[in-house]
Amino acid sequence: MDVASTPVALHQYLNGTWAEGQGREIDSRAAADNSQVLARGRAASEEQVDAAFAAAHQAKKSWAATPMAARAAYLIAAASYLKEHAEQFGEELAGEEGKTRAEGIGEVLRAAQIFTYYAGEAERAAGTVFQSPRAGEQILVTSKPLGVVGIITPFNFPIGIPAWKIAPALVFGNTVVFKPASLVPILALRLVQALEYAGLPAGVLNLVIGPGALGDRFIANEHLNGLSFTGSTAVGRRLCAAGAARGVPVQAEMGGKNAAVVLADADLDLASEQVLFGAFRSTGQKCTATSRLILDDGIAEDFLARLITRLEQWTTGNPLDPDVHMGPLVDAKAAASAREGIDRALSQGALLRFQGKAPETGSYLAPTILELPTGEAGRENCAWREEFFAPILAVCTVSGADQAFEAAEDSEFGLSLALFTSNLSVALAAEQALDVGILHVNSESAGADPHVPFGGAKASGYGPKEQGAAAREFYTHTTTTYLRG
Numbered sequence: 001m002d003v004a005s006t007p008v009a010l011h012q013y014l015n016g017t018w019a020e021g022q023g024r025e026i027d028s029r030a031a032a033d034n035s036q037v038l039a040r041g042r043a044a045s046e047e048q049v050d051a052a053f054a055a056a057h058q059a060k061k062s063w064a065a066t067p068m069a070a071r072a073a074y075l076i077a078a079a080s081y082l083k084e085h086a087e088q089f090g091e092e093l094a095g096e097e098g099k100t101r102a103e104g105i106g107e108v109l110r111a112a113q114i115f116t117y118y119a120g121e122a123e124r125a126a127g128t129v130f131q132s133p134r135a136g137e138q139i140l141v142t143s144k145p146l147g148v149v150g151i152i153t154p155f156n157f158p159i160g161i162p163a164w165k166i167a168p169a170l171v172f173g174n175t176v177v178f179k180p181a182s183l184v185p186i187l188a189l190r191l192v193q194a195l196e197y198a199g200l201p202a203g204v205l206n207l208v209i210g211p212g213a214l215g216d217r218f219i220a221n222e223h224l225n226g227l228s229f230t231g232s233t234a235v236g237r238r239l240c241a242a243g244a245a246r247g248v249p250v251q252a253e254m255g256g257k258n259a260a261v262v263l264a265d266a267d268l269d270l271a272s273e274q275v276l277f278g279a280f281r282s283t284g285q286k287c288t289a290t291s292r293l294i295l296d297d298g299i300a301e302d303f304l305a306r307l308i309t310r311l312e313q314w315t316t317g318n319p320l321d322p323d324v325h326m327g328p329l330v331d332a333k334a335a336a337s338a339r340e341g342i343d344r345a346l347s348q349g350a351l352l353r354f355q356g357k358a359p360e361t362g363s364y365l366a367p368t369i370l371e372l373p374t375g376e377a378g379r380e381n382c383a384w385r386e387e388f389f390a391p392i393l394a395v396c397t398v399s400g401a402d403q404a405f406e407a408a409e410d411s412e413f414g415l416s417l418a419l420f421t422s423n424l425s426v427a428l429a430a431e432q433a434l435d436v437g438i439l440h441v442n443s444e445s446a447g448a449d450p451h452v453p454f455g456g457a458k459a460s461g462y463g464p465k466e467q468g469a470a471a472r473e474f475y476t477h478t479t480t481t482y483l484r485g
């Protein structure tokens with residue numbers, strides 16, 4: 001596999017200085033071949049997490065007092081650094097996480113785009129002025145930074161998700177302690193390097209790399225003023241509860257079990273292409289990936305035939321090979337867990353409707369379609385209920401839009417949904433009926449633009465949404481000033 005032969009050195013970034021970790025030895029391994037070490041170093045110790053918070057606390061006053069245009073200028077410079085290194089960083093990302101090279105480069109460029117977008121906050125409205133019922137008075141509502149924000153991110157978007165948290169946190173005047181997933185630390189280093197290159201003052205952004213347990217130290221830290229988390233629902237809910245107990249605001253974007261609904265009047269060619277992308281791009285390791293497929297019984301067989309024809313052309317292999325459509329899962333453990341999920345689903349009555357080809361080594365899993373029994377039995381199946389986070393699509397058939405919506409709603413999660421129909425009234429009814437944070441009509445369930453809110457309902461999200469203008473809601477708090485001359 002074509003990746004760097006010398007492992008990247010993993011360091012912590014504390015108060016503007018790269019420091020050797022004081023915790024246990026850690027490494028990051030190639031997704032496709034877990035024997036290959038891509039990065040190596042030591043994890044941060046708990047004391048280093050405390051030092052990161054102390055540095056962020058120390059820097060917070062002067063950073064909050066820095067004009068927003070100056071804060072934005074750091075983001076612009078970091079964005080140009082990311083664009084300049086997009087190929088190198090994108091390949092590193094693909095090697096470490098398992099998505100394809102094109103997806104890796106795309107994610108690095110997306111991070112640059114997010115930085116540029118948030119730099120634009122310096123030119124947007126900063127508050128609101130209200131009329132007062134009293135003569136000679138105006139009421140101003142202005143926003144201020146929270147202070148020190150902790151940012152904890154998952155493995156599957158190693159630079160995209162950190163960027164969409166760190167950029168608004170910084171531009172709105174917060175200082176940051178950032179902990180990426182320990183499976184994918186290289187892109188976190190690259191992101192911090194971009195901001196270091198931009199000349200960000202010491203203490204404004206601090207990086208600690210290490211296991212999930214370090215996150216507990218975040219919640220316990222006296223300087224923590226807010227926490228933004230993305231990851232699994234179990235960890236997110238734990239952090240939300242701990243934050244609430246301390247009165248620290250927590251924003252959590254969590255798991256998903258997203259459905260695609262294909263109705264009888266849909267354009268089946270378009271729908272089969274988009275369901276393929278939604279379910280299998282990035283090896284199904286997207287929070288917004290399609291993992292449940294609800295088909296109107298009138299078109300179910302026709303649709304599945306089209307989807308399977310497309311999947312037969314789909315190649316799985318080395319993520320750095322430009323001809324490959326799908327890479328491995330993040331590691332062999334994730335693939336073993338997904339295989340175990342398939343076995344359980346089959347033992348609970350699912351039918352293996354299709355399985356493509358994939359290299360037979362550790363981290364790979366071929367695209368898989370499981371057909372579930374109709375009715376209750378299908379909905380009890382683990383492939384319907386559990387987030388496998390893998391290229392596995394569970395299919396059920398229903399009769400008409402009402403049954404389809406009822407099936408879609410039958411999940412504890414509510415992140416994203418893709419609806420395929422040519423009937424605008426049905427699309428509008430879905431917008432009202434479905435408790436999801438993101439609804440795609442005639443496009444895949446994955447995909448999010450940086451200028452609009454992103455986040456889930458039910459077990460998929462907690463607290464204010466992310467991205468676009470929604471980000472201000474979490475990263476600032478308001479002061480209402482009654483101003484008399």
Ligand SMILES: NC(=O)c1ccc[n+]([C@@H]2O[C@H](COP(=O)([O-])OP(=O)(O)OC[C@H]3O[C@@H](n4cnc5c(N)ncnc54)[C@H](O)[C@@H]3O)[C@@H](O)[C@H]2O)c1
Nearest residue numbers: 153154155180181212215216231232235253254255256287
């Ligand atoms: N809704 C979204 O926007 C979104 C986006 C991407 C991924 N996800 C979800 O993330 C999950 C996959 O990512 P993952 O496997 O990295 O998730 P994870 O919950 O295992 O880990 C996420 C982060 O939390 C840290 N962590 C683990 N235990 C912790 C603890 N006790 N205290 C504090 N931090 C802790 C991890 O080290 C990592 O940095 C899936 O459930 C997926 O749906 C959600």
